[in-house]
Amino acid sequence: QVQLVESGGGLVQAGGSLRLSCTASGFIFSLSVMGWYRQAPGKERELVAFITGAGSTVYADSVKNRFTISRDNAKNTAYLQMNNLKPEDTAVYYCKAWNPLNWGQGTQVTVSS
Secondary structure (H helix, E strand, C coil): CCEEEEECCEEEECCCCEEEEEEEECCCHHHCCEEEEEECCCCCCEEEEEECCCCCEEECHHHCCCEEEEEECCCCEEEEEECCCCHHHCEEEEEEEECCEEECCCEEEEEEC
């Protein structure tokens, strides 16, 4: 059974940092592109970043130079390090696996001004 479990969300002041984790099970983690999406109230879900099995990364322009996506294939875990957080980063953050296609349940990130 494929499963993605996110953790690490919470409430932080603007300028602060959080690290999200996504632990996967039920598939060969190292072979799947992994990514993070977010959805703010009243807005569509948007891509934040993704990382290939080999470690190549892509970021949304809004998070470049502030967020870092990484993965530890030995631990079946993907991470999103978020620095210099802004109120507009407030959203539910979702982990996504591409192969097989699967989503986590989401974790809330709230940034206060």
